[in-house]
Amino acid sequence: MRSASGRCAWVALLASGAALAVDFEAPPAEPPAAILSAAQRAGENFEVEDPVRSDGLMHRYVVVSRYGTFDGYGRAGLEARLREVAALAELQKTNEAGVVVGAVGESVAGGVRALIGVATHPIATVSGVPRGVSQLFEGYAAQTKELGEQASSVAGRTPATTGKGAGVVLLSDARRYAARYFGVNASERRWFGRLGVDPYTDNEPLRRAVHRYARVDATTQLGLKFASLPCLPYAGTAQRAMDAIYSEHPAVLRARRRAVLSGYGLTPDEINAFDNALLLNPTHQQILETAAKRLAGVEGRAELFRHATTLVSEQEVEAFVRSAVLLAEVHGRAPLARIVAGLRLPAARSVAGGVVVASAFDAVSWTSDVDRYERAARQALGEDAAGAQLWLAEPPSARAADELRARGWRVQTLSAAAASE
Numbered sequence: 001m002r003s004a005s006g007r008c009a010w011v012a013l014l015a016s017g018a019a020l021a022v023d024f025e026a027p028p029a030e031p032p033a034a035i036l037s038a039a040q041r042a043g044e045n046f047e048v049e050d051p052v053r054s055d056g057l058m059h060r061y062v063v064v065s066r067y068g069t070f071d072g073y074g075r076a077g078l079e080a081r082l083r084e085v086a087a088l089a090e091l092q093k094t095n096e097a098g099v100v101v102g103a104v105g106e107s108v109a110g111g112v113r114a115l116i117g118v119a120t121h122p123i124a125t126v127s128g129v130p131r132g133v134s135q136l137f138e139g140y141a142a143q144t145k146e147l148g149e150q151a152s153s154v155a156g157r158t159p160a161t162t163g164k165g166a167g168v169v170l171l172s173d174a175r176r177y178a179a180r181y182f183g184v185n186a187s188e189r190r191w192f193g194r195l196g197v198d199p200y201t202d203n204e205p206l207r208r209a210v211h212r213y214a215r216v217d218a219t220t221q222l223g224l225k226f227a228s229l230p231c232l233p234y235a236g237t238a239q240r241a242m243d244a245i246y247s248e249h250p251a252v253l254r255a256r257r258r259a260v261l262s263g264y265g266l267t268p269d270e271i272n273a274f275d276n277a278l279l280l281n282p283t284h285q286q287i288l289e290t291a292a293k294r295l296a297g298v299e300g301r302a303e304l305f306r307h308a309t310t311l312v313s314e315q316e317v318e319a320f321v322r323s324a325v326l327l328a329e330v331h332g333r334a335p336l337a338r339i340v341a342g343l344r345l346p347a348a349r350s351v352a353g354g355v356v357v358a359s360a361f362d363a364v365s366w367t368s369d370v371d372r373y374e375r376a377a378r379q380a381l382g383e384d385a386a387g388a389q390l391w392l393a394e395p396p397s398a399r400a401a402d403e404l405r406a407r408g409w410r411v412q413t414l415s416a417a418a419a420s421e
Contacts, residue, residue, distance in 0.1 A: 025365040025399050027054035035059070040078065046085045048078070056367040058319070067205045073315050075362045075393065076322055084203045087195035091209050173276035181250055181282055187214040193246030200245075200281040202314075237325045241283070241290040250282035257289055264292070264302040273309045279317050280308060287321055294328035298348060300339035307344050320346070322360035322393070329414055330356055330391055343380045355381060355388040364396035366403050374407060 029051035032041040041048050046065035053060050061072035063081045067088045072078035184192075184199045191210045192199040201207065244253060254275050261271045274280070280288075288308060292301045304324055311317045327346040330336070336348040340355055347357040357377070364370060378385040390409045395401065404411050 024368045024371065025397060027056045027363070027365045027367060029053050036078075040082065043085075045089045046082070054363040054365065056365050056370050057361040057363065058315075059363045068203075070203060073318055074322070074360070076360070077318065080198065080201070081203075083195075083197050084201060084206050087197045088206055088209060090195065091213060173272075173278075177276045177278060178251075180278060185214070186249070189246050190214075193242075198242070198245075198283050200283045237290050237294060237328060238287060241287040244290075245283055245286050253282065253286060257285070260289065260293075261302070261305060264305070266302045266305055270302075270306060270309070274305050277309050277311070279311055279314060284308075284317055284321050288324055291321075291324045291328040295331050295336065295339075295348075298331060298336045298338060300341065300348075303339045303341045304346060307346075310344070319360060320344075323358045326360045326391055326393065326414060327356070327358035330358060330412075340381070340384060342382065342384065343377060345377070347381075349384075350389075355384045356391060357381075357388055358391045360393040362392070362394035364392060364400045366397060366400040370400065371403070374404065374409075378407070 031050055032048045032052055035052060036048065045067070046063055049062040049064055058074040059078070061078040061081070063070045063072060063078070063085065065085045065088075067085065070081045070084070072081040181200060188210050189199050191214050195210070197203075197206065257275075258271055261274065262268075266274070274285070288304065292304055295301055308317075308320060311320055324346045327336070327348060331348070334356075335351040336356060337351045338349050340347040340349055343357065345357055345359050347355055350356055381388060386408060388409060389412055390404060391412045391414065393414065395413050396404065396411065401411055
């Protein structure tokens with residue numbers, strides 16, 4: 001039998017272990033009403049699943065609609081999905097409603113609530129930060145070779161960078177890229193433009209509906225009204241990029257972009273790598289180019305495009321592109337001098353001094369993963385980490401804000417900056 005002192009020591013040890021176990025936050029599962037407006041939570045044709053989960057960096061939304069169930073990574077991802085559902089609803093209201101029904105593959109007459117619980121969820125559980133996103137916090141130089149090999153594996157090939165083999169690989173990449181993205185014709189792009197959604201979306205019901213509608217009745221005029229939809233994130237940059245996407249074939253945009261990227265200092269091989277990166281659809285490429293142009297006067301913009309070619313997951317691409325746009329927004333408020341190459345997240349040295357890191361995450365909690373990411377980011381920045389500004393899309397949790405500030409970060413959010421103007 002344990003002595004009284006032994007039992008006390010055991011209890012103290014258990015208490016210490018319990019304290020360590022709760023040292024980090026668990027990303028909250030929140031009701032939609034706590035974080036979304038009424039118009040974003042539900043409508044005639046959709047409902048956001050309750051609860052909304054987070055991976056410690058981003059909210060992971062599930063939109064259950066009459067037309068299918070779609071995931072949205074972060075607030076920007078949700079807003080894109082809501083626009084797509086509204087576009088499908090608008091098409092359904094026209095004389096060719098059968099086009100949408102046929103594209104979806106089932107009747108759209110039933111109520112949305114009947115679909116809740118029986119839909120196949122794209123995010124059944126949130127088990128952690130998506131593959132690739134965590135690497136955004138690591139040092140770029142040390143990761144380039146490894147990530148390039150991973151990206152090559154995703155594309156289904158073995159890297160070859162010199163000689164005849166390199167030419168074969170580049171040609172194969174270009175063909176693969178063209179096969180995936182160049183099939184959206186001018187008529188379809190015009191329809192996507194009138195609907196206000198991305199022509200290169202992975203929303204298959206919408207893609208099929210627009211394809212069939214453009215073929216069946218290219219002359220029909222729709223009275224499209226999207227005033228009640230949420231604005232596109234960072235609307236100025238996104239809208240300029242989308243105007244080009246709707247009006248120009250991606251091959252034309254690519255040819256025009258080559259001179260711009262060459263002017264930033266990218267080599268022909270680097271430009272080819274960017275042009276043919278399968279995870280970077282034409283919209284991603286155009287938004288990144290538009291963001292770089294908004295960083296006028298900032299040296300080292302080529303780094304943004306070099307980093308982009310190493311991305312290895314769709315969520316990582318979304319996070320990186322949104323972060324680059326956020327960096328351009330910061331530049332519009334406080335001028336930046338040059339891009340910092342040490343970190344794979346978009347970062348730059350400010351004209352006023354110090355480093356600005358842009359990370360368009362909207363639900364940062366102080367998890368063990370986030371603690372590890374913060375340490376990796378500080379290590380990658382080295383001496384530049386002292387007093388660095390960390391810009392986020394939305395405020396972090398109170399605990400995360402305290403921890404970040406205690407480690408020397410000056411935490412800023414675009415929403416807070418806009419509110420103070």
